[in-house]
Amino acid sequence: MNSESYRVQAGKKISLADWSTKGHAGLTKEEGQVLLAPLLEELAEWQERLYAENQQALLIVLQARDAGGKDGVVKKVIGAFNPNGVHISNFKVPSEEERAHDFLWRVHAQAPRKGMIGVFNRSHYEDALVTRVYKLIDVVTAEQRLMHIRHFEDMLSSNGTRILKFYLHISQEEQKRRLQARLDEPGKNWKFNPGDLKDREHWDQFTEAYEAALSTTSDDAPWFVIPADQKWFRDLLISKIVLETLKAMNPQYPAITYDLKTIEIK
Amino acid sequence: MNSESYRVQAGKKISLADWSTKGHAGLTKEEGQVLLAPLLEELAEWQERLYAENQQALLIVLQARDAGGKDGVVKKVIGAFNPNGVHISNFKVPSEEERAHDFLWRVHAQAPRKGMIGVFNRSHYEDALVTRVYKLIDVVTAEQRLMHIRHFEDMLSSNGTRILKFYLHISQEEQKRRLQARLDEPGKNWKFNPGDLKDREHWDQFTEAYEAALSTTSDDAPWFVIPADQKWFRDLLISKIVLETLKAMNPQYPAITYDLKTIEIK
Numbered sequence: 001m002n003s004e005s006y007r008v009q010a011g012k013k014i015s016l017a018d019w020s021t022k023g024h025a026g027l028t029k030e031e032g033q034v035l036l037a038p039l040l041e042e043l044a045e046w047q048e049r050l051y052a053e054n055q056q057a058l059l060i061v062l063q064a065r066d067a068g069g070k071d072g073v074v075k076k077v078i079g080a081f082n083p084n085g086v087h088i089s090n091f092k093v094p095s096e097e098e099r100a101h102d103f104l105w106r107v108h109a110q111a112p113r114k115g116m117i118g119v120f121n122r123s124h125y126e127d128a129l130v131t132r133v134y135k136l137i138d139v140v141t142a143e144q145r146l147m148h149i150r151h152f153e154d155m156l157s158s159n160g161t162r163i164l165k166f167y168l169h170i171s172q173e174e175q176k177r178r179l180q181a182r183l184d185e186p187g188k189n190w191k192f193n194p195g196d197l198k199d200r201e202h203w204d205q206f207t208e209a210y211e212a213a214l215s216t217t218s219d220d221a222p223w224f225v226i227p228a229d230q231k232w233f234r235d236l237l238i239s240k241i242v243l244e245t246l247k248a249m250n251p252q253y254p255a256i257t258y259d260l261k262t263i264e265i266k
Numbered sequence: 267m268n269s270e271s272y273r274v275q276a277g278k279k280i281s282l283a284d285w286s287t288k289g290h291a292g293l294t295k296e297e298g299q300v301l302l303a304p305l306l307e308e309l310a311e312w313q314e315r316l317y318a319e320n321q322q323a324l325l326i327v328l329q330a331r332d333a334g335g336k337d338g339v340v341k342k343v344i345g346a347f348n349p350n351g352v353h354i355s356n357f358k359v360p361s362e363e364e365r366a367h368d369f370l371w372r373v374h375a376q377a378p379r380k381g382m383i384g385v386f387n388r389s390h391y392e393d394a395l396v397t398r399v400y401k402l403i404d405v406v407t408a409e410q411r412l413m414h415i416r417h418f419e420d421m422l423s424s425n426g427t428r429i430l431k432f433y434l435h436i437s438q439e440e441q442k443r444r445l446q447a448r449l450d451e452p453g454k455n456w457k458f459n460p461g462d463l464k465d466r467e468h469w470d471q472f473t474e475a476y477e478a479a480l481s482t483t484s485d486d487a488p489w490f491v492i493p494a495d496q497k498w499f500r501d502l503l504i505s506k507i508v509l510e511t512l513k514a515m516n517p518q519y520p521a522i523t524y525d526l527k528t529i530e531i532k
Contacts, residue, residue, distance in 0.1 A: 052456040074350045081349075084340045084356070084387065088349055121350065176531050183526045190318040190519045197531065253456045260449045265442050265463065 001025040003241045006225055008218040016207050016214075016225070021171040023227035025237075032232045039239040040080035046246035047117060051085040053251035054115040057161040060242065061120045063129075064168035065206060066196035067178035069228050070121050073168070076235045077242065078119055087112050088119045091126060103127040103145065104152055111156060118161075124149055125213055132212075133205045142209070146216050153221040162249055163221035166238055167214060168228035172203055267291040269507045272491055274484040282473050282480075282491070287437040289493035291503075298498045305505040306346035312512035313383060317351040319517035320381040323427040326508065327386045329395075330434035331472060332462035333444035335494050336387050339434070342501045343508065344385055353378050354385045357392060369393040369411065370418055377422060384427075390415055391479055398478075399471040408475070412482050419487040428515055429487035432504055433480060434494035438469055 008014055024032070050056060060078075062070040078086060089110040098106045104124055112118025128149065132142040153163055170178075179200075182192040199206065214223045224241055228234040274280055290298070316322065326344075328336040344352060355376040364372045370390055378384025394415065398408040419429055436444075445466075448458040465472065480489045490507055494500040 071348075071350055075348045078349050079345070082337075082341045083344050083347075083349055083352060083354055083385075084337055086349060086354075088352075090350070119349075179531050183529055183531075187519075189522050189526065192522075192526070194524070194529070197529075200531070253453075256455050256458075258460070260455065260458070263449055263460070263463075265445050265449075265466070 001027070001237065001240065003224070003237070003244055006227075006237065006241075008214050008223040008225060010219045010222075011216070013215045014211055014225075016169065016211055019169055019225045020227050021169050021174065021229045024230060024233045027233070027236075029230070029232050032236045036232070036236050036239060039236070039243055040077070043077075043080050043239060043243055043246070044082060046243065046251070047081045047085055049251040049253060050117070050246065050249070051082070051115045052253050054254065055160060056249055056251060057112040057114050057116050057118060058242075058246065058249070059112055059118045059120065059156065059161050059163045061123045061125070061163065061165040062168065063123060063125050063165070063210075064228065065170060065175060066193070066199055067175050067182075068168040068170050069231060069234055070168060072231055073166070073235065073238055074119060074121060076231075077239050078117075080239075081117060085115065086117050086119065088121060091120065091122045091124075104148065108152070112161065114160060124152070125217075128213055129206065129209045130199075132209045133199075133202050142212070143216075146213055150217050150219065153217070154219075157220045162245060164242065164245055165218075165221060165223045166241075167210065167223060167225050168234060169225050170228045172200075174229040175200065267293070267503065267506065269490070269503070269510055272493075272503065272507075274480050274489040274491060276485045276488075277482070279481045280477055280491075282435065282477055285435055285491045286493050287435050287440065287495045290496060290499045293499070293502075295496070295498050298502045302498070302502050302505060305502070305509055306343070309343075309346050309505060309509055309512070310348060312509065312517070313347045313351055315517040315519060316383070316512065316515070317348070317381045318519050320520065321426060322515055322517060323378040323380050323382050323384060324508075324512065324515070325378055325384045325386065325422065325427050325429045327389045327391070327429065327431040328434065329389060329391050329431070329476075330494065331436060331441060332459070332465055333441050333448075334434040334436050335497060335500055336434060338497055339432070339501065339504055340385060340387060342497075343505050344383075346505075347383060351381065352383050352385065354387060357386065357388045357390075370414065374418070378427065380426060390418070391483075394479055395472065395475045396465075398475045399465075399468050408478070409482075412479060416483050416485065419483070420485075423486045428511060430508065430511055431484075431487060431489045432507075433476065433489055433491050434500060435491050436494045438466075440495040441466065 050058065062073060064070050074088065107124040128142045128145040131137045157163060179196060182188040226234050226237055316324065328339060330336050340354065373390040394408045394411040397403045423429060445462060448454040492500050492503055
């Protein structure tokens, strides 16, 4: 399971049809679950170092179609962290106040502070995706927004925030199965949103919009296309990539600037 | 283990010396751990209902002396929830901007939205505790702030936010043990803050300040004094109280206003 093979190469035009939704790197579900448990423990350990060091931040962006599994990733992978060091932002349809500002205004306010792991459950990318599909903005404006996003993420990176972006890639059939489950299983009814069906009718336009976004914004803040039809593999691969990134950031416990031995607690 | 017996009665002047730091309700550590696991699962289930209902919020306020276990509660109890439905706020020394406003300004901004569980790791109470002990404000101002806090919490309650406040009650000896461990164990060194020793020297003044706060602000937003010398009991008791509260709030999955059977996913 080589993380790099799921990474979108900077500036290379991609076609999502070339990317598997069902990939499992030759693992069975049972093997994957055995591998996941120690990864989650290691994630928590490296998070403590990040928090203690208090010099760098990690921002994880989750994008997917409806029922793509964003909430599942938050529950399973992000749930492994100490909640004290995690800040999750859910970006919904912008409010009137938010719409009165530039599209990055509300996003910037949610950027993680040093020592923290920030999670964007949906993100600024929606402003170049859903708006593009429904022609609220034209293609030129959408492309311009992607440029502004690149510049914004570049600025965050320069200031100590590492960024990882995951597109949870599900097939049209798998989405159908999951939406149908929300209709069929009473415990899941509340998750069903008729609006999701409208997005589903625009499947191909969303594909195009995602391809444009992924192809042009995968530099220092890389995109990974995660095969997400199988939840266990999705969680495993994301955990692995986040862990590798935390290790590469290599946060250190802060140096103690005084002699601990001279301190007496009365 | 009757939760009510740990609750501060409204308007009754309390003396913390009367409250145990070591209580364990007759349970052994092993028994407590057996009881905790299913409680944490139930907590997650009730949180999903709260989130799905999207009509009420729960605010959990954690206050304690240094090393009292606030971070431990966040990790263990709050960590049981789906992170997507939790918003944790850490209130540190106010910034210049924050100090330029009234003391509730930054706090109000962090109030949980409907469907969410908000956690204040330290809170607006610091502004009537630490400021009082170090005479940054006089006693009259401190009492006035407690009144404003009561009114503020009353307003939140009227608008659908249930509030639970936990004072993690540790003994002076237990604090010494925990601070000493931060000096002695390299992996814990980063948690040591020399400023904690200064607060420790003011132990009795903090006790007085806490007694004043707990005695006068335990109406609809009750305080619980949690015996916290033993971490396992602290976590168990808080889990139990939070679960009882969630059940009493009785959140319901939203009613579906259309006929699910007529929907066909193409």
